[in-house]
Amino acid sequence: MSGRIRWLVAGAGFTGAVVAERIARTRGERVLIVDRRDHLAGNAFDFTDEAGNIIHKYGPHIFHTGSDRIWDYLSQFTGWRPYVHRTMVAIGDHLVTLPFNLDSLHQIFPGRDADMISAALVAEHGFGRRVTIGKLLDSSTPTIIEFAHFLRDNVYLNYVRKQWDLDPEELSPSVLARLPVSISHDDRYFQSRHQAMPVEGYAALFERMLAHPKIEVALRTEFSDVRADHPTARVVYTGPIDAYFDHRYGELPYRSVRFDLSFAARKNIQPVGTISYPGAAGYTRITDLSHITGQINGSVLVKEFPEAYARGRNEPFYPVPTPQSAQMLRPYVEAARKLRGKVWFAGRLGDYAYYNMDQACGRAMALVDKEPRWRSMTLRR
Numbered sequence: 001m002s003g004r005i006r007w008l009v010a011g012a013g014f015t016g017a018v019v020a021e022r023i024a025r026t027r028g029e030r031v032l033i034v035d036r037r038d039h040l041a042g043n044a045f046d047f048t049d050e051a052g053n054i055i056h057k058y059g060p061h062i063f064h065t066g067s068d069r070i071w072d073y074l075s076q077f078t079g080w081r082p083y084v085h086r087t088m089v090a091i092g093d094h095l096v097t098l099p100f101n102l103d104s105l106h107q108i109f110p111g112r113d114a115d116m117i118s119a120a121l122v123a124e125h126g127f128g129r130r131v132t133i134g135k136l137l138d139s140s141t142p143t144i145i146e147f148a149h150f151l152r153d154n155v156y157l158n159y160v161r162k163q164w165d166l167d168p169e170e171l172s173p174s175v176l177a178r179l180p181v182s183i184s185h186d187d188r189y190f191q192s193r194h195q196a197m198p199v200e201g202y203a204a205l206f207e208r209m210l211a212h213p214k215i216e217v218a219l220r221t222e223f224s225d226v227r228a229d230h231p232t233a234r235v236v237y238t239g240p241i242d243a244y245f246d247h248r249y250g251e252l253p254y255r256s257v258r259f260d261l262s263f264a265a266r267k268n269i270q271p272v273g274t275i276s277y278p279g280a281a282g283y284t285r286i287t288d289l290s291h292i293t294g295q296i297n298g299s300v301l302v303k304e305f306p307e308a309y310a311r312g313r314n315e316p317f318y319p320v321p322t323p324q325s326a327q328m329l330r331p332y333v334e335a336a337r338k339l340r341g342k343v344w345f346a347g348r349l350g351d352y353a354y355y356n357m358d359q360a361c362g363r364a365m366a367l368v369d370k371e372p373r374w375r376s377m378t379l380r381r
């Protein structure tokens with residue numbers, strides 16, 4: 001490959017890989033993309049083990065998007081296996097649909113109670129709506145308030161405590177806003193127009209995305225180890241923003257997860273892809289990967305144990321959504337703003353924001369399309 005590297009991308013997850021592909025394809029400039037891990041695809045990485053089990057190394061990843069643009073873009077690099085994610089929650093002896101819907105209601109509250117709650121929900125919000133638990137708690141209808149408290153105490157409270165090691169009041173309101181109740185019989189976990197899994201997995205999708213003559217990939221490579229070799233290259237950094245600045249304003253909090261895998265002799269051991277266990281000690285949910293990957297010989301069960309993040313010991317999976325962490329992020333955002341023109345931060349760790357895969361993809365596409373300084377660089381040449 002000739003010519004100098006014009007772009008150095010740190011991180012080969014969805015954000016970094018899409019940025020690299022877009023720069024190479026739309027600007028025709030050379031890109032070096034590095035990742036400290038020994039594989040592409042970031043947290044979406046998957047592989048098949050010696051026994052033929054398909055494993056999502058960093059927890060189950062289900063693709064869904066409402067954006068035709070993102071769907072069409074990714075479809076250049078993969079075919080799709082249709083998959084609609086369904087999940088349940090264990091409440092006492094009951095296993096009911098999650099998000100909690102009108103059928104879950106009838107399974108938990110027998111007879112007239114369910115009819116009363118269901119009538120009150122439909123009257124207040126309308127049939128077919130998805131309403132957050134936070135909104136139900138704010139209702140002035142006693143039946144709804146009582147129901148909302150039941151859900152809060154039996155479904156969400158323990159789950160949120162285990163997931164974040166915080167009480168719901170300590171989290172940003174956006175977290176409760178992600179926990180909907182469905183006033184319908186819709187049992188889909190996601191309502192996005194496109195829901196599917198890459199036929200040959202995420203790793204294969206990334207291989208194709210980055211197979212471009214202007215893209216060079218270096219795995220097992222730390223960004224800081226190669227930066228000095230490419231002093232004039234512009235940087236897109238998708239690692240943790242606080243790490244880039246050597247944590248000079250303090251360490252941003254992250255939450256990690258330990259995944260315990262077990263193997264089953266037959267597929268579809270669980271009735272649905274994922275079952276949440278708010279009442280269980282230590283773990284939050286179990287996923288039966290055979291639903292998701294379509295694997296037919298046996299299954300892989302993934303049990304998730306949220307845990308404290310410690311640098312160097314485990315992975316910083318989730319930015320912690322509290323007002324305090326938003327405050328801590330500010331000086332980093334300001335420091336990043338001063339570097340624009342040379343370095344851009346993006347992605348789940350670079351923006352310190354929880355993104356689904358399609359959102360990470362959309363963020364990367366928007367960066368390449370809309371960054372005004374990149375446009376002026378093109379005009380100058």
Ligand code: FAD
Pocket residue numbers: 010011012013014015016034035036037041042043044058059060061062063064221222223224238239240257317318346347348349355356357358360
């Ligand atoms: P990442 O995938 O984290 O990639 C960042 C990469 O940068 C990593 O590979 C890292 O090794 C590398 N890196 C960091 N610092 C450096 C450095 N200094 N030098 C070199 N390399 C570096 N989304 C969905 O849409 N559906 C799901 O079902 C879903 N399930 C999830 C389950 C779990 C447990 C988790 C944690 C996330 C899930 N997500 C899901 C979110 C999804 O993983 C993210 O949207 C996606 O990974 C974001 O991509 P990214 O490129 O921003 O970050």
